[in-house]
Amino acid sequence: MSDGRPFLEVKDLQIHFPTDDGLVRSVDGLSFSVERGRTLGIVGESGSGKSVTSLGIMGLYHKRNSQMSGEIWLDGHELVSAGSETVRGQRGRKMAMIFQDPLSSMHPYYTVGSQIVEAYRVHNKVSKQVARKHAIDLLDRVGIPQAARRVDDYPHQFSGGMRQRAMIAMALSCDPELLIADEPTTALDVTVQAQILDLMRDLQREFNSALIIITHDLGVVAELAEEILVMYAGRAVEQGPAVTIFEQPEHPYTWGLLGSMPRLDQAVTDRLLPIPGSPPSLINPPSGCAFHPRCTFEPRTAGLGRTVMPELTGAAGSTHLVRCHLPADERQRIWAQEVKPKMEAQ
Amino acid sequence: MITYIIRRLFAAVVLLFIVSAATFSIFYLIPRLVGGTPETLATRYVGRAATAETVTLIAEKLGFYDPFWIQYANWVKGIFVGAEYDYGAGVESCPAPCFGYSFITRQPVWPDLLDRVPVTLSLAIGASILWLAFGLTTGVVSALRRGSFLDRAAMTFSLAGVSLPIFFTGMIALLVFSYKLNLTAPGGTYTPFFESPSQWAYALLLPWIVLALQFSAQYARLTRAGMLETMSEDYIRTARAKGLKDRDVNLKHGLRSALTPILTIFGLDFGLLLGGAVLTEQVFSLPGLGKYAVDAITTNDLPKVLGVTLMAATFVVVANLIVDLLYAVVDPRVRVG
Numbered sequence: 041m042s043d044g045r046p047f048l049e050v051k052d053l054q055i056h057f058p059t060d061d062g063l064v065r066s067v068d069g070l071s072f073s074v075e076r077g078r079t080l081g082i083v084g085e086s087g088s089g090k091s092v093t094s095l096g097i098m099g100l101y102h103k104r105n106s107q108m109s110g111e112i113w114l115d116g117h118e119l120v121s122a123g124s125e126t127v128r129g130q131r132g133r134k135m136a137m138i139f140q141d142p143l144s145s146m147h148p149y150y151t152v153g154s155q156i157v158e159a160y161r162v163h164n165k166v167s168k169q170v171a172r173k174h175a176i177d178l179l180d181r182v183g184i185p186q187a188a189r190r191v192d193d194y195p196h197q198f199s200g201g202m203r204q205r206a207m208i209a210m211a212l213s214c215d216p217e218l219l220i221a222d223e224p225t226t227a228l229d230v231t232v233q234a235q236i237l238d239l240m241r242d243l244q245r246e247f248n249s250a251l252i253i254i255t256h257d258l259g260v261v262a263e264l265a266e267e268i269l270v271m272y273a274g275r276a277v278e279q280g281p282a283v284t285i286f287e288q289p290e291h292p293y294t295w296g297l298l299g300s301m302p303r304l305d306q307a308v309t310d311r312l313l314p315i316p317g318s319p320p321s322l323i324n325p326p327s328g329c330a331f332h333p334r335c336t337f338e339p340r341t342a343g344l345g346r347t348v349m350p351e352l353t354g355a356a357g358s359t360h361l362v363r364c365h366l367p368a369d370e371r372q373r374i375w376a377q378e379v380k381p382k383m384e385a386q
Numbered sequence: 387m388i389t390y391i392i393r394r395l396f397a398a399v400v401l402l403f404i405v406s407a408a409t410f411s412i413f414y415l416i417p418r419l420v421g422g423t424p425e426t427l428a429t430r431y432v433g434r435a436a437t438a439e440t441v442t443l444i445a446e447k448l449g450f451y452d453p454f455w456i457q458y459a460n461w462v463k464g465i466f467v468g469a470e471y472d473y474g475a476g477v478e479s480c481p482a483p484c485f486g487y488s489f490i491t492r493q494p495v496w497p498d499l500l501d502r503v504p505v506t507l508s509l510a511i512g513a514s515i516l517w518l519a520f521g522l523t524t525g526v527v528s529a530l531r532r533g534s535f536l537d538r539a540a541m542t543f544s545l546a547g548v549s550l551p552i553f554f555t556g557m558i559a560l561l562v563f564s565y566k567l568n569l570t571a572p573g574g575t576y577t578p579f580f581e582s583p584s585q586w587a588y589a590l591l592l593p594w595i596v597l598a599l600q601f602s603a604q605y606a607r608l609t610r611a612g613m614l615e616t617m618s619e620d621y622i623r624t625a626r627a628k629g630l631k632d633r634d635v636n637l638k639h640g641l642r643s644a645l646t647p648i649l650t651i652f653g654l655d656f657g658l659l660l661g662g663a664v665l666t667e668q669v670f671s672l673p674g675l676g677k678y679a680v681d682a683i684t685t686n687d688l689p690k691v692l693g694v695t696l697m698a699a700t701f702v703v704v705a706n707l708i709v710d711l712l713y714a715v716v717d718p719r720v721r722v723g
Contacts, residue, residue: 100626132629139627144620147639148719159628194718210628 046073053110055096062323066092068274079251081265087319089274099127133163136216140223142203146195153191160213178209201232220252273330280360290362290371341365398707405699424450431489486689495693506674510659513597521602525609547603556669574671593670612644657705661698
């Protein structure tokens with residue numbers, strides 16, 4: 041922090057995987073930053089590169105079968121060029137991760153407590169008794185009833201929501217300053233989802249950590265995030281403050297995401313507005329703007345969309361960035377006059 | 387857990403009875419299928435010179451005219467309380483547990499079996515330690531270095547190990563290491579452990595290696611496949627995300643899961659081996675249960691064959707039972723109920 045860098049700064053991150061069919065460009069030039077105490081939501085369809093981004097930050101890809109370039113600065117330390125042992129030392133201690141499916145993400149043969157103890161003792165030289173006490177405190181803190189008894193249960197003896205609470209306890213065991221949650225509520229019941237989101241918000245305030253929420257569910261992002269990054273085909277297509285993205289989204293893809301989000305205030309007979317087509321290949325991405333084959337507004341770019349990749353730009357001094365060929369005033373006009381009324385009218 | 391153990395024990399006992407009935411009926415039926423009668427069976431015990439009356443009398447005394455189920459009941463009774471056989475030349479006693487009485491060697495079968503168990507046990511234990519150590523290590527390293535030269539070399543070697551039969555590798559090994567190089571003991575020099583541990587190990591070294599070679603090849607492949615599968619599990623990613631060292635991730639989290647199916651197969655293999663490593667014992671002239679079985683079959687000594695078969699079946703059933711119980715220890719998800 042002394043050099044004025046944000047707590048986490050990702051600069052031009054590229055994560056590519058060589059395969060027999062060609063190079064998969066899962067993340068292709070991504071830049072963003074998160075401060076302590078702030079929450080960033082990364083949103084996108086399956087295959088947009090959001091999970092790859094999180095696993096890349098955690099250093100969970102082997103150099104053997106992946107190519108990573110760019111910079112990841114975590115609290116003044118660069119991680120992409122750092123040795124794997126250095127990154128391992130940061131994992132779990134400085135940055136921790138919560139995964140999507142808590143049942144498959146916990147080892148079935150070890151008790152919940154021993155898995156938390158293990159996470160704590162990797163980075164802290166304490167006795168097993170002390171670590172166990174710590175594990176019970178953590179389980180208690182994340183809302184597991186009778187934590188002192190449940191600490192010796194196996195993951196399969198926990199309910200889905202409790203398992204995710206235990207996963208959170210495990211991630212928090214070393215007081216990480218950066219917490220990455222990859223689809224933390226996707227595998228859970230709707231009622232439990234809200235509890236888990238509440239818990240994460242409370243814990244973030246308590247620990248003042250930087251939080252990255254990765255999801256395809258805009259509802260989750262609306263609950264928690266202050267900043268939003270919308271990803272498409274390995275790149276950011278729109279990023280900025282959450283309020284702006286929800287109130288005045290400017291990228292056609294973001295409009296599509298918002299249009300395909302079910303809302304309780306709509307009649308059930310109303311149809312959603314899905315995005316036509318499917319996510320593009322990451323080996324042979326479309327020419328020009330990666331979104332152009334699915335974009336309703338592509339004809340208005342005078343052919344630019346098919347040939348040139350648009351830059352991620354915004355108005356001077358603004359933190360709201362959009363990657364689109366349409367001029368900013370045109371985008372705002374389309375949103376206000378064409379897209380928004382249709383969403384509200386349906 | 388207690389009810390589970392009791393239920394499994396009960397099932398094992400029932401299974402043993404079924405096995406014994408099946409084995410007995412096979413050996414009861416076989417002589418009759420090839421045209422044998424109670425008289426021809428009795429002839430084998432009293433010699434060809436006996437008169438027809440003597441033969442009938444002996445067949446009567448030995449219970450050969452009894453219905454099948456009575457003969458079976460008498461045989462089972464012998465296991466628990468012992469039996470006496472009268473074939474004219476005097477009464478031979480066969481104390482419990484009487485697994486049958488060989489009329490060719492005029493000996494009860496049970497002491498023979500007891501003599502041979504230590505040989506087979508020595509062979510099986512030594513070989514399994516070798517193959518577990520070698521097979522698991524090779525499998526783990528191959529899986530972690532998938533596609534490397536080491537992986538391909540190990541898998542080619544293990545394919546050869548799986549494919550080559552013991553009567554081939556054993557013969558070649560004997561020829562090269564014992565007779566040409568004089569490094570290991572020649573066949574037929576088995577010494578009991580309590581007489582001379584060094585002689586015991588010296589005689590068994592080559593059989594251990596030859597037997598282990600075949601199994602370690604199979605176990606290396608199993609371990610490699612299991613490791614490749616578990617290392618792509620979500621919980622391995624979690625373990626790495628915690629910042630665990632690679633060694634802990636690979637062994638404590640990866641191998642731990644991959645071991646479960648290997649445990650099952652090991653239990654079966656070990657149980658089967660205890661019933662006699664037929665080929666290995668034959669090639670190296672080791673006086674174990676396998677060689678005993680082969681000798682009994684070649685001399686047509688049915689009570690011996692019956693006894694050794696039941697013994698082998700018991701080992702398999704018991705090994706299975708132990709594996710089932712161990713499974714509950716290894717995998718906490720099995721413990722319910």
